[in-house]
Amino acid sequence: MNGNYRILLPVLSLAVLMAAVFYLQPRAMSYFGLNLLFNLAVPIALATIAQMMIIMVNDIDLSVGTFVSFVACVTATFLNDAPLIGAAILAASILAYAGLGALIHMRQLPAIVVTLGMSFVWAGLAVLILPSPGGAAPAWIRTLMTVKPPLVPMAIVASVGIAALTHLLIMRSSTGTLLRGVGGNTRAVLRAGWSVTRLKAGAYALAGFFGVLSGMSLVGLTTSADANIALRYTLLSIAGVILGGGEFTGGRISPVGAVIGALTLALAGSFLSFMRLSPDWQIGAQGAILILVLAVRLVFSRRSARVEG
Amino acid sequence: MHLRNKLMGAVALMAVCVPALAHADTSDKRIALSNNYAGNSWRQAMLESWEKVASQAVEDGVVAAADAFTTSENQATEQAAQIQNMILQGYDAIVVNAASPTALNGAIAEACSAGIIVVSFDGIVTEPCAWRIAVDFKEMGRQQVEYLASRLPDGGNLLEIRGLAGVFVDDEIHAGIQAGVEEFDQFEIVGSVHGDWAQDVAQKAVAGVLPSLPEIVGVVTQGGDGYGAAQAIEAAGRDMPIIVMGNRQDEMQWWADARDADGYETLSLSIAPGVATLAFWVAQQVLDGAEVPKDLTVPFLTVTQDTLDEALASTPEGSVANVEYSLEDAKAVIAEAKQ
Numbered sequence: 305m306n307g308n309y310r311i312l313l314p315v316l317s318l319a320v321l322m323a324a325v326f327y328l329q330p331r332a333m334s335y336f337g338l339n340l341l342f343n344l345a346v347p348i349a350l351a352t353i354a355q356m357m358i359i360m361v362n363d364i365d366l367s368v369g370t371f372v373s374f375v376a377c378v379t380a381t382f383l384n385d386a387p388l389i390g391a392a393i394l395a396a397s398i399l400a401y402a403g404l405g406a407l408i409h410m411r412q413l414p415a416i417v418v419t420l421g422m423s424f425v426w427a428g429l430a431v432l433i434l435p436s437p438g439g440a441a442p443a444w445i446r447t448l449m450t451v452k453p454p455l456v457p458m459a460i461v462a463s464v465g466i467a468a469l470t471h472l473l474i475m476r477s478s479t480g481t482l483l484r485g486v487g488g489n490t491r492a493v494l495r496a497g498w499s500v501t502r503l504k505a506g507a508y509a510l511a512g513f514f515g516v517l518s519g520m521s522l523v524g525l526t527t528s529a530d531a532n533i534a535l536r537y538t539l540l541s542i543a544g545v546i547l548g549g550g551e552f553t554g555g556r557i558s559p560v561g562a563v564i565g566a567l568t569l570a571l572a573g574s575f576l577s578f579m580r581l582s583p584d585w586q587i588g589a590q591g592a593i594l595i596l597v598l599a600v601r602l603v604f605s606r607r608s609a610r611v612e613g
Numbered sequence: 614m615h616l617r618n619k620l621m622g623a624v625a626l627m628a629v630c631v632p633a634l635a636h637a638d639t640s641d642k643r644i645a646l647s648n649n650y651a652g653n654s655w656r657q658a659m660l661e662s663w664e665k666v667a668s669q670a671v672e673d674g675v676v677a678a679a680d681a682f683t684t685s686e687n688q689a690t691e692q693a694a695q696i697q698n699m700i701l702q703g704y705d706a707i708v709v710n711a712a713s714p715t716a717l718n719g720a721i722a723e724a725c726s727a728g729i730i731v732v733s734f735d736g737i738v739t740e741p742c743a744w745r746i747a748v749d750f751k752e753m754g755r756q757q758v759e760y761l762a763s764r765l766p767d768g769g770n771l772l773e774i775r776g777l778a779g780v781f782v783d784d785e786i787h788a789g790i791q792a793g794v795e796e797f798d799q800f801e802i803v804g805s806v807h808g809d810w811a812q813d814v815a816q817k818a819v820a821g822v823l824p825s826l827p828e829i830v831g832v833v834t835q836g837g838d839g840y841g842a843a844q845a846i847e848a849a850g851r852d853m854p855i856i857v858m859g860n861r862q863d864e865m866q867w868w869a870d871a872r873d874a875d876g877y878e879t880l881s882l883s884i885a886p887g888v889a890t891l892a893f894w895v896a897q898q899v900l901d902g903a904e905v906p907k908d909l910t911v912p913f914l915t916v917t918q919d920t921l922d923e924a925l926a927s928t929p930e931g932s933v934a935n936v937e938y939s940l941e942d943a944k945a946v947i948a949e950a951k952q
Binding site: 331332436437438534536573577578583 | 693702739781
């Protein structure tokens with residue numbers, strides 16, 4: 305019951321925003337238009353899923369933005385010039401994420417501090433790899449991101465695909481249930497004989513994996529990289545998870561909601577720009593949209609709590 | 614009779630239409646400005662210049678619309694989304710000051726394939742389908758030495774004030790000054806300090822290096838540092854060398870005061886924020902069907918002894934000398950690039 309509510313609100317806010325955008329700019333209501341509106345939301349959606357993996361185990365990742373930038377730099381340089389080395393670097397970075405997860409659990413470190421520190425490490429590595437903006441997207445990624453499937457544009461196909469895949473992985477599989485259990489009740493999982501260290505490492509590795517996908521898809525869209533390309537993703541991804549019905553604690557997350565949340569955030573920017581709102585007000589307005597959606601959610605959850613109680 | 618009337622009508626119609634066709638090919642076209650940052654005086658002056666020239670052009674019926682958009686955050690992904698929105702809004706041309714030379718390439722390629730003209734300036738992009746109006750910083754350095762050579766044929770010692778270490782612009786201007794000194798080998802650079810394009814930093818740096826220097830006849834700068842250098846040299850009680858200025862209001866004010874006191878002469882050069890309006894006219898020319906080379910160069914805004922009072926009067930305190938470009942200026946820049 306509650307789970308249904310959780311997904312209803314993000315869907316509703318996306319639909320309202322989409323209707324508003326179509327009203328303001330009817331041209332958007334086409335294959336071409338939808339792709340332009342949403343293609344830059346694909347890497348944001350992937351980064352949001354990465355963030356969701358961390359939030360799922362009651363942590364928060366402040367290094368998503370710089371990590372995606374780092375991956376983008378590796379993709380535009382090593383993965384293009386020497387695919388094997390590039391793939392090795394990306395695999396190593398996923399392992400680094402897993403290691404972080406294990407370290408955070410074993411030493412009981414606050415994830416917010418560790419990931420904040422890591423954000424400087426990733427940013428430094430990105431600048432080392434690509435001191436000045438440049439590089440080139442590997443042809444196959446570029447082809448993949450600009451592919452024109454029949455009927456439905458790539459951005460929509462990709463979003464639905466990401467949502468479906470992560471839903472199966474997190475909500476339907478036994479591993480997913482365990483991972484959510486770590487966020488819900490760590491002690492119970494521990495008592496049942498599972499290694500929480502290993503599970504946390506797994507969650508972080510998944511975050512690293514989706515972070516890598518995010519960076520690669522971003523380069524596929526932009527054709528080249530820049531060490532600061534995705535700094536905004538840190539806050540966007542956290543907002544996307546929450547907007548999509550997730551909560552900071554208790555392992556209560558929704559992969560489908562997170563993808564919808566990311567799309568909503570991307571759409572909110574376009575909506576404000578179509579409104580011709582002055583840039584001085586845009587950040588504030590974006591925040592207002594966020595607060596509005598969360599306020600509506602609070603009203604809903606209070607009401608349902610009262611009914612149940 | 615009937616036929617004659619018809620013919621007369623046709624002739625009259627032609628007379629009305631033909632001049633209109635020759636002048637207003639772009640009257641139904643819409644141009645957008647994509648800007649990534651508005652947080653300093655240079656960008657503010659840039660947006661004001663755009664507003665002034667573009668709204669006049671809309672009023673005159675040269676173009677149908679010329680709207681300026683600034684992203685709420687200075688981020689490349691944000692600007693890429695902004696450009697994609699402009700494609701959706703159906704603009705015919707996009708003039709862009711880019712947050713990153715490369716990270717917008719995907720969005721710009723989308724715009725080009727939708728048949729939109731993209732003109733980048735100041736912060737230029739590497740995507741080949743876009744036009745680029747770039748600043749020739751090297752030439753800016755070289756011209757300073759050239760000017761000094763015209764004033765001081767015998768040459769002498771120079772002090773170089775550089776910008777922020779490690780920034781592309783600093784390297785370029787420095788390389789230009791090096792080339793200038795090689796060309797006019799009567800000059801020798803005897804000292805070099807980093808002024809970080811700021812008057813206070815430059816003043817401290819010059820004051821620190823002065824005691825170790827022999828007599829200097831000229832100071833080559835990067836803009837924003839001339840006033841500080843003058844203050845330091847004055848305080849040290851040395852003869853005032855020729856300091857090349859960078860169009861900042863305080864620099865020009867000091868120069869005007871020194872001129873009134875003892876006839877001080879120098880040169881001042883930098884890039885005007887109004888370069889946005891040059892990009893506007895270049896976009897209009899491309900839309901008009903003119904043949905425009907992809908790489909254009911921004912002319913420097915030079916303030917000389919004769920134009921000093923005029924430039925100073927039109928520059929607000931704390932700002933930088935500006936100029937709005939006209940259609941003729943744009944045509945001249947295009948013609949020069951074709952050669």
